[in-house]
Structures are given as C-alpha cells and as structure tokens.
Amino acid sequence: MALRELKVCLLGDTGVGKSSIVWRFVEDSFDPNINPTIGASFMTKTVQYQNELHKFLIWDTAGQERFRALAPMYYRGSAAAIIVYDITKEESFQTLKNWVKELRQHGPPNIVVAIAGNKCDLLDAREVPEKDAKDYADSIHAIFVETSAKNAININEVFIEISRRIPVVDAAGGISGRGFKLGRQASESRRMCC
Amino acid sequence: MERDSHQEGEAQVVKNCDPPSDCVPTAETLATSLSLLGNHMFPDPVEKNDSTSVDKEEHATLHQSKVTQKEQHLDAESHSNQVNKLEAEETENSEYQNNESTKSVDRDAEDAGTDNDQSESGEFVVAMLAKAKLEEQGIGVKGRSSLLLEAGTQEPAAFMSHRDEDVTADSWRQHRKHVFVLSEAGKPIYSRYGSEEALSSTMGVMMALVSFVQSGDNIIRSVYSEGHTVVFLQKGPLVLVCVSSSRQSEQQLREELLYVYYQIISMLTQASISRIFEHKKNYDLRRLLAGSEKILDGLLNLVDSDPSFLLAAVHCLPLASSLRDSISQILQKAITPNLVFSILIAKNQLLTIVQEKTVIEDTRLEPTDIHLLLNLIGASSAFQAGEIWTPICLPLFNPDCYFYAYISYLDPPECTVCLLLLSTDKEAFYAVAECKRKIEEAMVAQNSLSLIAKAQSYSVSQVGVSDLRHFMYKPFDVPDNYRQLTQFTSPEMEAPYSSEEEKMRLLDLYRYMHSRIHSTSRPLKLIYQVAERETLLAWVTSKFELYTCFSPLVTKACAITAITKLLRWIKKEEDRLFIRYPPKYSTTTNPSKSSRGGKSDQQDSTDNGFLSLL
Numbered sequence: 001m002a003l004r005e006l007k008v009c010l011l012g013d014t015g016v017g018k019s020s021i022v023w024r025f026v027e028d029s030f031d032p033n034i035n036p037t038i039g040a041s042f043m044t045k046t047v048q049y050q051n052e053l054h055k056f057l058i059w060d061t062a063g064q065e066r067f068r069a070l071a072p073m074y075y076r077g078s079a080a081a082i083i084v085y086d087i088t089k090e091e092s093f094q095t096l097k098n099w100v101k102e103l104r105q106h107g108p109p110n111i112v113v114a115i116a117g118n119k120c121d122l123l124d125a126r127e128v129p130e131k132d133a134k135d136y137a138d139s140i141h142a143i144f145v146e147t148s149a150k151n152a153i154n155i156n157e158v159f160i161e162i163s164r165r166i167p168v169v170d171a172a173g174g175i176s177g178r179g180f181k182l183g184r185q186a187s188e189s190r191r192m193c194c
Numbered sequence: 195m196e197r198d199s200h201q202e203g204e205a206q207v208v209k210n211c212d213p214p215s216d217c218v219p220t221a222e223t224l225a226t227s228l229s230l231l232g233n234h235m236f237p238d239p240v241e242k243n244d245s246t247s248v249d250k251e252e253h254a255t256l257h258q259s260k261v262t263q264k265e266q267h268l269d270a271e272s273h274s275n276q277v278n279k280l281e282a283e284e285t286e287n288s289e290y291q292n293n294e295s296t297k298s299v300d301r302d303a304e305d306a307g308t309d310n311d312q313s314e315s316g317e318f319v320v321a322m323l324a325k326a327k328l329e330e331q332g333i334g335v336k337g338r339s340s341l342l343l344e345a346g347t348q349e350p351a352a353f354m355s356h357r358d359e360d361v362t363a364d365s366w367r368q369h370r371k372h373v374f375v376l377s378e379a380g381k382p383i384y385s386r387y388g389s390e391e392a393l394s395s396t397m398g399v400m401m402a403l404v405s406f407v408q409s410g411d412n413i414i415r416s417v418y419s420e421g422h423t424v425v426f427l428q429k430g431p432l433v434l435v436c437v438s439s440s441r442q443s444e445q446q447l448r449e450e451l452l453y454v455y456y457q458i459i460s461m462l463t464q465a466s467i468s469r470i471f472e473h474k475k476n477y478d479l480r481r482l483l484a485g486s487e488k489i490l491d492g493l494l495n496l497v498d499s500d501p502s503f504l505l506a507a508v509h510c511l512p513l514a515s516s517l518r519d520s521i522s523q524i525l526q527k528a529i530t531p532n533l534v535f536s537i538l539i540a541k542n543q544l545l546t547i548v549q550e551k552t553v554i555e556d557t558r559l560e561p562t563d564i565h566l567l568l569n570l571i572g573a574s575s576a577f578q579a580g581e582i583w584t585p586i587c588l589p590l591f592n593p594d595c596y597f598y599a600y601i602s603y604l605d606p607p608e609c610t611v612c613l614l615l616l617s618t619d620k621e622a623f624y625a626v627a628e629c630k631r632k633i634e635e636a637m638v639a640q641n642s643l644s645l646i647a648k649a650q651s652y653s654v655s656q657v658g659v660s661d662l663r664h665f666m667y668k669p670f671d672v673p674d675n676y677r678q679l680t681q682f683t684s685p686e687m688e689a690p691y692s693s694e695e696e697k698m699r700l701l702d703l704y705r706y707m708h709s710r711i712h713s714t715s716r717p718l719k720l721i722y723q724v725a726e727r728e729t730l731l732a733w734v735t736s737k738f739e740l741y742t743c744f745s746p747l748v749t750k751a752c753a754i755t756a757i758t759k760l761l762r763w764i765k766k767e768e769d770r771l772f773i774r775y776p777p778k779y780s781t782t783t784n785p786s787k788s789s790r791g792g793k794s795d796q797q798d799s800t801d802n803g804f805l806s807l808l
Contacts, residue, residue, distance in 0.1 A: 014484060014485055015485075019579070022579075023579065026580075027579075034575075035488065035574045035575050036485030036486070036488075036574075038486075038570075038574060038577070038582060038584045039582055039583050039584020039585060039599070040582070040583050040584065041579055041580040041581065041582050041583075042580050042581040042582070042583065042623070042627070043579065043580035043581075060579075060580070062485070062584075063485075064482075064484050064485045064486070065481050065482055065484065066461065066462060066482040066483070066486075067584075067585075070585065070620075073620060073621065
C-alpha cells in the first residue's frame with residue numbers, strides 16, 4: 001500500500017484546543033488540565049485512506065503571541081492547515097480570520113484549509129453562530145466542522161476530509177521546507193516501489 | 195545623624211542578633227582547633243555592598259511630602275519614621291573609604307542600626323500596600339467574579355486556585371513569599387498569587403515607591419518590617435518585587451528575583467523586552483507571557499524547595515562514571531551542524547551534558563541557565579506529548595539570542611528521561627530529530643534506559659557517620675577545571691526531615707547559615723550552631739563550601755571528625771557524584787578532532803582539590 005506523508009499544522013488562538021484535538025486524534029484521550037504548548041509539538045499518526053496510507057506529520061503550534069513569529073516555519077510546506085477557534089470565544093474567531101489572511105499571503109499556494117470550531121460541547125456558552133462560521137468557511141473554500149475534543153466529536157472527520165481534499169497526485173507541497181524534503185523523498189521512493 | 199543611629203543601635207546589638215550571637219568566637223575556636231584559620235583566610239569584603247542606610251532627616255521629610263500627596267489619608271506620624279534603605283551612590287563611597295579603619299568595629303552596630311530603622315519604615319510601606327489593597331476591594335471582587343464566570347464555562351480545574359485567589363483575603367496575605375513583576379509604567383506583568391488585574395493598584399503603589407526614590411537619584415533596595423522583607427530589583431524596563439516573611443537575607447531574596455527575571459528573559463530575550471518598551475512604554479507584557487505563568491510559578495516553587503538555587507550550583511544524578519561516560523559518548527556521536535548542547539535529564543536532575551567544543555571555549559555554561567532549562571521541562575507536562583521544538587534563550591550565555599530547543603522524552607509514558615538538544619539553527623528540527631533517533635537506538639542497544647531507571651539519589655547513611663543527618667557540599671572550581679559546570683552534591687532528605695514542613699525548616703536553617711557565610715557586611719568562614727533540634731556546621735574554604743546537619747547532641751569534636759570522614763567519602767565517590775569531565779564534540783570541523791580533544795581534556799584534569807586541605 002502506498003504511503004503518503006502529509007504535513008498538517010494546527011493554528012489558532014491560545015486555549016482554543018489545538019493540542020486537545022491532536023491528542024484526541026493521535027492518542028484518543030483527553031486531558032482537561034492540559035498545559036499550554038510551548039513552541040510547537042510534533043506528532044505523527046498513520047491512517048488508511050482508500051488504498052493509501054496517509055501518515056500525518058502534525059505540527060501542533062502554540063497559540064501564544066510570543067510564538068507567533070515562528071508560525072511560517074511550521075506552515076511552510078504544509079499540505080493542510082487546521083485553523084481552530086473556540087465557539088465560546090468570538091475573539092478566537094477573529095484571530096482565525098487573521099490566520100486565513102496570513103496563509104493566503106505567505107502560505108503554500110495549494111494548502112488545504114480546514115476550519116474547526118472547537119468546544120462544541122459547550123453549547124450554552126456559544127458566541128460564534130455555526131452559520132456565520134460556515135458561511136465564512138464556504139467563502140474561502142475551506143473545510144468546516146464544529147468539533148469537540150472532549151467528547152470526540154468530528155475529530156477524525158477533519159483528518160478524513162483533509163485526506164479527501166488532498167490532490168491525488170502529490171501537488172501539495174510546492175514550496176516544501178528543507179526538513180520536509182527528507183520526508184517526501186522517503187515517501188516518493190516508497191511510491192516507486194509499488 | 196548616621197553616627198547617632200550607630201550608637202543607638204549599639205544597645206540593640208544583643209537583641210537584634212537573635213540567632214546564635216556567639217557563633218563567631220565558637221567558629222574561631224573550632225577553626226583554630228583545626229589549625230586551618232591561617233590557610234584560607236576568607237578575603238576581606240572588598241566588594242562591600244553599595245548600599246548604606248540613608249537616614250538623613252531631609253530624606254525622610256522629602257518622602258513625607260511627596261508621599262502624602264499620593265496617600266493623604268495616612269497620618270503624618272508614620273511618615274516621620276519612614277526610612278528606606280537606599281542606594282546613595284554619590285555620597286557613600288567616600289565615606290566608606292574614610293572610615294575604613296573603623297568599619298569593622300562599626301559593622302555590628304550598623305547592622306543593628308538599620309534593622310532598627312527598617313522595622314518602622316517597613317510598617318509604613320506595609321500599611322501603604324495594605325491600604326492599596328483596601329481600595330482594590332472593588333476591583334478585586336470584580337476581577338474575581340469575572341474569572342469565576344469564565345471558570346464556570348470551562349472545567350473548574352483544581353490547579354486554577356492560585357490565579358483566582360481573592361487578593362483581599364487574609365489567606366492571600368499570609369503567603370510566605372509573594373513575587374510581583376511590573377513594568378516601569380506600573381503595569382502588572384506577574385503575580386505569584388492572585389490575578390494581576392486585581393493587584394494593579396498594589397503594583398501601582400510599588401511603582402510609585404520605586405519612581406519616587408528614583409526621582410532623588412537613588413534606588414530603592416529594600417524595606418523591612420517586623421514580619422516582612424520587601425526587596426526591589428530593577429532590571430531594564432522591569433521591576434521585580436518580593437514580599438517575604440521567610441526571614442531570608444535581602445541578598446538571597448534579590449538573587450531569587452534575579453532568577454525570575456532570567457526566566458522571563460529565557461522566554462522573550464532581553465533585547466526584545468527592551469525593544470518592546472522603547473517602542474511602547476505602557477505595553478502589557480502579559481500578552482507575550484500568556485500561558486507561561488506556570489513556568490514562573492514552577493520556578494518560584496523550585497527556588498523555595500531546591501537548594502540548587504541557593505548554592506548557584508547544579509545537582510546531578512549520581513551515576514557510575516562508566517555508565518555516565520557511555521551515555522555521554524552516545525550523545526557525542528549523534529551530532530548535526532549547529533548543534534551546541536546535548537543535555538540528558540533524568541528524574542529532573544542533570545545526567546550529562548555534552549557541549550560544542552568551540553562554543554564552550556568562549557563561554558562557560560552557567561548553573562543558572564541549566565536551572566532555567568530544568569524548570570522549563572519540569573514545569574510543563576506539555577513536553578510529554580510528541581517532540582517539541584521551541585526557541586529558548588539562555589540568559590547568562592547570551593541574553594539577546596535564541597537557541598532552538600528540541601525536547602523529547604525517551605521513555606514514554608513514564609517520562610523521566612528527557613533529551614534536550616540545543617541548536618542555533620531554527621530550521622534544524624528534522625536534522626536534530628534524527629540525532630534523537632540515533633541516540634534512542636544506541637541507548638536501546640546498550641540498555642541504558644533501564645540502567646538509568648535504577649539510578650537514584652543516595653542516603654546519608656552510606657557515608658557511615660552516625661550523627662550526620664544531611665549535608666550539602668559544593669566544590670569550587672580550581673583553575674584546571676575552570677570550564678567546568680559548578681555542581682554540588684547532597685543526599686536525600688530523610689527522617690526527621692521527611693515531611694514537607696521539616697524539609698523546609700532544614701532548608702531555612704541552611705539559608706540562614708548561607709546568609710551568614712555570604713553576608714556582605716561581615717562574612718564568616720565557619721559557623722557552628724547548636725539549634726533547638728539539630729546542630730549545624732557550615733564551612734567555606736577556597737576549595738569548597740559545606741553545610742552539614744548533625745543530631746543535636748553531637749559534640750564539636752565529633753562534628754569535626756565527622757566532617758573529615760565526610761570529605762574522605764566524597765573524595766572517594768566524586769566520580770559518581772559529579773560530572774567530572776563534561777565531554778565535548780565539534781560540529782564545525784571533523785568529528786575525529788573532537789573526540790581527541792575530549793580525551794586530552796580528560797588527561798589534563800587534575801585533582802579537584804577535594805582533600806588537599808586535610
């Protein structure tokens with residue numbers, strides 16, 4: 001079976017649940033007292049998609065402002081970006097729009113963007129209407145889901161949807177970073193074997 | 195005026211010198227009996243602290259007038275007594291030179307004199323701070339309720355306690371040590387307990403004190419009251435304040451504030467902090483420190499409970515030197531360009547550190563930088579997930595530049611062995627991650643992890659001296675080992691020091707001994723103190739600094755014999771207790787050269803001077 005490596009980065013305001021989403025996806029666990037990420041955390045998970053194996057190289061970035069300047073390092077060469085906001089915090093949705101702008105300007109041209117409205121289990125405290133977010137996502141042709149890392153809602157779905165949207169022929173990483181090349185070479189050579 | 199205060203203080207000497215007032219003669223007798231006194235005279239306090247008590251009338255009145263403008267409700271009587279211990283750079287130097295001969299005689303009196311004044315001035319400031327707190331009540335409650343609301347929507351997490359503490363409550367005031375960080379504009383940046391918003395007017399008062407004294411070309415250093423010591427430290431655009439009831443010396447508290455400052459620098463760099471505040475004086479630095487409060491909280495808890503900070507030395511995990519060497523060699527082999535430090539940490543203690551050769555020839559890695567790294571890793575469980583890549587500044591190595599740190603645990607899910615690789619290249623993640631894989635493979639092949647798991651701190655009983663309960667031993671660098679990291683060794687704290695309170699009590703005793711040894715006005719070399727529940731002996735020579743704790747009934751002769759035995763034991767075990775020859779590698783030239791360099795270093799090494807005194 002062919003193995004494809006897909007670099008995915010998570011972006012978004014601090015405390016919206018980026019690490020919790022990754023944690024749920026990779027380890028299928030949830031820690032309500034998770035510590036803020038420092039710098040960025042790198043994790044991988046391989047899942048089967050149709051007749052391919054997709055190895056997600058996940059860069060879970062810190063949402064704190066002091067790490068903001070490092071973001072290009074992580075989204076450069078990414079096949080997809082999951083931008084997360086907290087449905088109970090209007091401000092985090094505004095931050096999301098800034099991330100979309102930044103990706104449009106400086107990100108890889110064909111990057112798949114997914115918008116995840118996290119903490120959808122906290123309906124009572126909702127500040128961002130689902131429709132507004134959906135409309136916005138549609139306007140930028142992004143994947144949109146509301147997720148709950150706590151209750152494991154729509155977490156795997158985001159990644160499946162990303163797998164679906166990634167072009168069949170590897171055209172994702174046009175401007176892949178130096179480090180990424182290593183990974184891609186490996187995957188290319190594997191593909192040749194098959 | 196100054197003389198007056200000395201004379202006045204004279205009468206107070208006995209009263210104020212509460213803990214063992216006879217420690218000096220006792221110590222001297224002991225030293226003589228060891229016939230060591232002449233051999234390593236402690237140098238005269240050349241760098242006498244720049245501070246002096248400025249208790250001139252005009253100062254007091256000046257303060258009075260200015261402060262009353264701000265705080266009109268406080269009655270004037272409390273002001274007249276207000277005397278801050280100030281740094282009066284212009285005047286004091288000449289005075290001290292003139293008084294050189296009488297200085298030593300005066301010292302005691304001077305100390306007592308300042309103590310005397312300090313208590314009253316302290317009351318005033320504490321009253322002021324308390325006043326600010328009352329005014330805050332409105333804000334405090336508001337700040338708190340909003341936090342509660344927020345907490346209601348999220349998980350009511352247990353660890354949030356310190357942040358939403360009620361700053362108007364008595365329990366808040368009773369904390370042993372408060373630490374505040376604010377900007378020069380008086381904006382709150384950090385508070386150890388309670389939310390910064392709720393404390394903004396308290397911090398405003400602190401800033402008012404700082405800038406008022408500053409306007410007279412002075413620097414406020416500390417304020418004493420009966421139960422509290424308030425210490426101020428100004429570093430660039432940041433002001434750090436400690437309010438402590440721990441009875442530590444001002445100098446020790448200032449050192450601790452410095453650690454807090456360095457931890458902030460390690461996250462933001464000094465250059466960027468100055469740049470930010472040059473640009474915008476009233477910038478809210480909490481924006482950049484958001485999410486990092488835990489690191490500062492963790493640091494302050496460590497400072498209170500770990501003597502490494504007091505001794506400014508690193509405690510490494512005791513390990514058979516052959517095992518440590520083989521692990522070091524594994525790190526030495528897994529290199530990539532721009533890698534500068536490879537550090538292995540086990541059970542929150544340093545296991546080994548391998549350094550880039552050329553870098554370390556220029557600069558020496560300071561214990562403080564290691565402490566900050568250890569705290570960063572210990573304070574956040576975030577590192578336990580995946581591989582971390584983060585910028586980090588080592589403030590004493592270079593306060594203005596970032597390293598890029600690769601952090602990964604080698605033994606998930608236990609997470610006790612942590613690998614830290616520091617590179618100067620921010621794009622080097624994948625190359626550095628590859629080094630980790632090599633290290634991991636080699637360690638699996640040599641079964642290193644299970645051997646590390648068996649390593650543990652040692653018991654004082656291994657020394658074989660019956661009355662010895664605990665000790666801390668810090669050898670000084672001798673010229674041959676100049677580039678070596680300053681370390682110390684210490685056994686586990688065992689009964690009767692197993693409870694948290696007792697541990698803290700012993701540490702407090704050590705801190706007191708340390709403050710006497712390192713007193714700026716009258717340093718001591720040897721202290722023999724019979725305390726209520728134990729007997730302590732502290733001894734500093736040109737080769738080492740030693741603090742020992744004995745059972746209370748030990749005799750002086752016994753203690754001396756015990757120390758002789760202890761020093762012999764340490765000498766015998768030093769290969770296991772210390773990282774003796776930090777290995778090096780070279781990522782710039784061919785690697786063979788580096789390994790040769792490492793070997794020749796080892797051959798060059800000479801006796802550490804452990805026992806040459808005995």
